[in-house]
Amino acid sequence: MTVSSPKTRQPVEKTAGRRRALALLKSRPSLIGSLITFAAVILIGLVLPSLAPQNPYDMTSYSVMDNLLPPGSQSFDGTTFWLGTDPQGRDMVSAILYGMRISLIVGLLSTAAAMIIGVCVGLTAAVFGGLVETLLMRLVDFILGFPSILVALVLLTVLGRGVDKVILAIIMVQWAHYARIMRSSALTELRKEYVEAARNLGYSKLRIMFRHIMPNSLSAVLVVCTIQVASAITLEATLSFLGVGVPVTHPSLGLLVASGFDYLLSGEYWISFYPGIALVFLVFTPNLVGDRLRRSLDPK
């Protein structure tokens, strides 16, 4: 089965076309590569923490006596701290794994929610037009007019700390991106004849919106989505680093970087360095997927 002709858009494959989806993937090894890396990162973040040598939430599992040990050193009970320990004596490997989990959960959940909200708003604006469109899109412009870090900072100052509140703040600053992209691609789809044909066949407005326009304009949104996962993770790390994000009891990557910040100049580089590397990796892979996905979905 060859890939579709260049004239037509790549259809979003469904169960019936699973074979074709596989064929598409086979023809694009770099997309597979990036997807596997992304899947691996998700797996590491979501599964490995339970296998971590230490539970950083459990105060009894670590000892202050082990604090600030360099990478590779052993504790009194014989366990090796491959990436060293932090000022409280926590194993950096475990802390990074747990931190990645928090970062991933925040990134994925907030992106999913922001995407759903943004897609609905953008679609509504495009289909209804007129006053509805003007009001919604001016709201989007208003939100995008502020730097996202500023909006998130203000929101978290009002709401207080907490994983759920960080997610909420990220949704608030991100949905507008999706709304804007969804609206513009929905507007292009609206002009196409199949939408006209659908109206001529007496389909209801909701059906036309969600079954005809939305699946056809989703490819741009999906690409933005992967990039936004990365930016959500960065934003969470930034907020935590600044001390308004997740509570100190949670080993978020941003918090770990912040906690090692004071020790950087005294030579204990590993507390900031390794969580930083993990963060870079976490941000890099979704970006990579987004980039490959864009190339695959772009008919040109």
Add this chain to the structure above:
Amino acid sequence: MTRQTSKSKPVLEIENLCTVFHAEDGAWPAINGLSLTLQAGEVLGLVGESGSGKSVAGFSVMGLIDHPGEIVSGSVRLKGRDLREMSEEELRRIRGSEMAMIFQDPLTTLNPVLTIGEQMAETIFEHRSDISKATINDRCVELLRKVGITSPAARLEQYPHELSGGMRQRIAIAIALLNNPDLIIADEPTTALDVTIQGQIIAEMQALQAESGTALIWITHDLAVVSELADRVAVMYAGDIVEQGTTDEILDDPRHPYTIGLLASVPGDAIPGEPLHQISGMAPSLAARPAGCSFHPRCERASDLCREKDPAPTSDGNGRMWRCHHPVQASPATDGEAER
């Protein structure tokens, strides 16, 4: 100008329809007092140049004129019910069940992300939700077979991009016929296809139309297509019908100079080596419709009367109509102000 000798009740009656497009400098008329009657089972060829308002007329009937367009006056009655007085929801129920439309470009009229089967099933389901999946499937297969598609059951699983243009247009026709509509408006459905496919589709359309008894408005600029298919022909110019009659009458005995120009422009009659006939000038834009008869700037027969007064329709009382101060007199039977 309704056909006086009508026995059956007409399917579609358009009376004095005006559709305008609003622009910054006022409302531009795209359809200018159009009147038309279509009997059950009749095939009408709606002919005209680009910009003459053929498609807008089609969309006005379907009630799908969007802002900045607006239907400002007139009535459109489908089987006696005025479509312009219906709510949007009532209209939606009628679209796709009692009247349907077929579009010009088969490559874009089908949704690229849904299978043929899904799109067909949807059309039935949106109008009759009480039907079982098996019945819907049978109906889809039956119609695909009717429009001449081989192995229809397998096609239902395919996506539009896997099919050729001709096949897609057949599917679009099948979708339009799914709910047995009383009226189908076909907006240049064969223009984008190559000639052999065009011939096949016209032949199939003819057979289907004869079988189902659906009234058909075939919008086209191609008089050759019309001569094969239509019972009657209406010639449109600048938003109005300038001449109407049976296909034979229009082709053999045209009265309006514009119809004559159109007929002379068909390349099939040209002598090799001779320049092709063309009607000089351009169809007037919406913004600058000339006063008087809208065709006068391009008309060889135009007089001062044409520049001042829009000609009223002349009817021979038998469904034949033309709008011209100086109609071409081929047969002496009719009245008219022959001044030449």
